[in-house]
Amino acid sequence: MISVVICSKDADRYAAVEAMYHAAFGDEPWELIRIPDAQSLAEGYARGVARAKGEQIILSHDDVHILSPQLPQRVRSHLERFDLIGIVGTSRLCNGRWISAGFPYIFGQICHFQPDKRSIFVDVYGAPRRVIRNIQALDGVFMAARRAVFDKVAFDAATFDGFHLYDLDFSYAAYQSGLRLAVANDINLVHFSVGAFGDEYTKYAKRFEAKWAGKLAPLTSTEYQWSGVLLRSSRHALEVMNPPYWDDEP
Amino acid sequence: MISVIVCSIDPVRYAAVEATYRAAIGNEPWELIGIHDARSLAEGYTRGVARAQGETIILSHDDVEILSPDLPRRLRSHLEHFDLIGVAGTTRLCDGRWISAGPPYIFGQICHFQPDRRTVAVDIYNAPRRVIENIQALDGVFMAARRAVFDKVAFDAATFDGFHLYDLDFTFTAYQAGLRLAVVNDINLLHLSPGKLDEVWKGYVRLFETKWRGRLHPSPTTWHQWTGTVVRSRLHALEVMNPPYWENEPR
Numbered sequence: 001m002i003s004v005v006i007c008s009k010d011a012d013r014y015a016a017v018e019a020m021y022h023a024a025f026g027d028e029p030w031e032l033i034r035i036p037d038a039q040s041l042a043e044g045y046a047r048g049v050a051r052a053k054g055e056q057i058i059l060s061h062d063d064v065h066i067l068s069p070q071l072p073q074r075v076r077s078h079l080e081r082f083d084l085i086g087i088v089g090t091s092r093l094c095n096g097r098w099i100s101a102g103f104p105y106i107f108g109q110i111c112h113f114q115p116d117k118r119s120i121f122v123d124v125y126g127a128p129r130r131v132i133r134n135i136q137a138l139d140g141v142f143m144a145a146r147r148a149v150f151d152k153v154a155f156d157a158a159t160f161d162g163f164h165l166y167d168l169d170f171s172y173a174a175y176q177s178g179l180r181l182a183v184a185n186d187i188n189l190v191h192f193s194v195g196a197f198g199d200e201y202t203k204y205a206k207r208f209e210a211k212w213a214g215k216l217a218p219l220t221s222t223e224y225q226w227s228g229v230l231l232r233s234s235r236h237a238l239e240v241m242n243p244p245y246w247d248d249e250p
Numbered sequence: 251m252i253s254v255i256v257c258s259i260d261p262v263r264y265a266a267v268e269a270t271y272r273a274a275i276g277n278e279p280w281e282l283i284g285i286h287d288a289r290s291l292a293e294g295y296t297r298g299v300a301r302a303q304g305e306t307i308i309l310s311h312d313d314v315e316i317l318s319p320d321l322p323r324r325l326r327s328h329l330e331h332f333d334l335i336g337v338a339g340t341t342r343l344c345d346g347r348w349i350s351a352g353p354p355y356i357f358g359q360i361c362h363f364q365p366d367r368r369t370v371a372v373d374i375y376n377a378p379r380r381v382i383e384n385i386q387a388l389d390g391v392f393m394a395a396r397r398a399v400f401d402k403v404a405f406d407a408a409t410f411d412g413f414h415l416y417d418l419d420f421t422f423t424a425y426q427a428g429l430r431l432a433v434v435n436d437i438n439l440l441h442l443s444p445g446k447l448d449e450v451w452k453g454y455v456r457l458f459e460t461k462w463r464g465r466l467h468p469s470p471t472t473w474h475q476w477t478g479t480v481v482r483s484r485l486h487a488l489e490v491m492n493p494p495y496w497e498n499e500p501r
Contacts, residue, residue, distance in 0.1 A: 127354075224480065225256045
C-alpha cells in the first residue's frame with residue numbers, strides 16, 4: 001500500500017487534491033492522511049508519517065495535480081532502486097536553495113498554469129534521463145520514500161518550525177546518511193502556486209546554511225537560466241516532459 | 251585527410267581561424283581551403299567542396315574557436331555513424347529558425363563571450379546525450395560531413411544567394427534525402443559573434459518556408475527559453491558542456 005501524507009488547512013484545496021490522488025491511484029490500495037493543523041510542515045509530516053501504514057509514503061503539497069499516468073507503478077518502480085525520490089532537486093547543494101548550483105547540477109521538471117489558466121508553462125531544470133541519481137537534495141512539492149527512510153532520518157521540526165526548508169533539510173540529511181536519492185522525471189505534475197522567497201524564506205535558509213556549514217558545495221555559477229516552454233495544453237506538457245531521447249540511446 | 255572550408259573576407263579573422271584549426275587538428279593530415287570572395291555562403295562552400303581533397307569535410311564560419319580536444323578523433327567517430335553532423339540543430343523543423351520547436355526538440359550547445367570579453371555565456375539548447383540522432387536540420391556555424399554527402403546533396407545557391415538559411419536548406423535537404431544527421435555535443439566551440447537576424451535574414455526565411463511548404467512541422471510552442479550559464483573561463487565552459495551524466499547514468 002502507498003500512503004499519501006498531505007498537510008492542508010484549506011478544505012477546497014484538500015478536496016481537489018484528494019480527488020486527484022483518488023483518480024491517480026485507481027484500483028491500487030492507498031490511503032490519504034490529512035494533517036489539517038500542522039504547526040510546521042516538518043511537524044505535520046512527522047505526525048502523518050507516524051500514522052501511515054504504507055510501505056511507500058508520498059509527501060505532497062496540497063496544490064498539485066499529477067499529470068502522469070501510472071503513478072503508483074512509477075513510484076514503486078523508482079523506490080525499488082532508490083530510498084527517496086522527488087520531482088526536482090540537485091546533485092550539488094550549495095546553499096538554502098536547491099537551484100543555486102545551476103546547470104548541469106539541477107534536475108527535474110514541473111508545470112505551472114499561466115495567469116490565463118489555459119496555457120501551461122513547463123520548467124525543465126534538467127531531464128536528460130528518466131531518472132537522475134546521485135541527488136543531494138529535493139524540493140518538497142512532491143517526495144516519495146520507502147517507509148524505512150523515516151526510521152533513519154527525521155524531520156528537524158525544532159529548527160524548521162515554519163513552512164520552508166524542511167524539505168531541503170530532510171532530503172539533505174537523508175543524503176548525508178548514505179541513502180540513495182533520485183529525481184524522477186517521469187512523474188509530472190502541475191503546481192498551482194510558485195515558491196515564495198521572501199524574508200521568511202531567507203530566515204530559514206540562514207538556519208539551514210548554519211546547520212550544514214562545512215558540508216555544502218561552493219557555488220560555481222551565479223548567472224544561469226533553465227529551459228522552459230509555453231504550451232497550449234497539459235497533453236502537450238506531458239509530451240514535452242517525456243522526450244523520445246530517454247529511450248533511444250545509441 | 252580533413253578538409254576545412256572557410257569563407258572569409260577578413261584577414262585577421264581568417265588567420266585566427268586557421269590557428270584554431272591548426273591547434274585542434276594537431277598532427278593529422280589536413281588542409282584549409284579559404285574562399286575569400288564568396289558571393290554567398292552556398293556558392294562559396296560549393297566552390298570549396300569542389301577543391302577539397304579530404305574524406306571528411308568541415309564547413310566552418312570564420313569566427314569560431316574550437317575548445318574541445320581530440321577534434322579529429324571525435325569527427326571520425328561521429329562520421330562512422332552519421333553522414334552530416336553539427337553542433338546545434340533540431341529534431342523537428344517548424345520554420346526558418348531551427349530553434350523554433352523549443353524543448354525537447356532543439357539540441358546542441360555553444361559558447362559566446364559576454365560583452366565584457368572575459369566571462370563566457372554557454373547556451374545549452376539541450377545536451378542529454380553526447381550525440382543526438384534523428385536530426386532534421388543544423389545550424390551552419392560548424393558542420394562536418396562525409397565527402398559522399400556532397401555527391402547526393404547540393405547547396406541551393408540560386409535561392410539562397412546571400413549569407414543566411416543556406417545551412418538549414420542544405421541540411422534539411424540532406425534529411426529529406428534520407429541521410430543521417432546528428433548533433434554532436436562533444437564538439438564544443440566559442441562563436442565570436444552572435445547571429446544577425448535582420449530584414450535580410452527575414453527575406454531568406456520567407457524563401458526557405460516557401461520552398462519547403464508542406465514539409466515543415468507546426469510549432470508546439472509560442473514561447474520558450476533554453477538553458478544557459480555564465481562561466482569564468484574556457485576550461486569551465488568545457489566542464490559544463492561535458493556533464494558527468496553522459497557517462498554513468500542508467501536510463
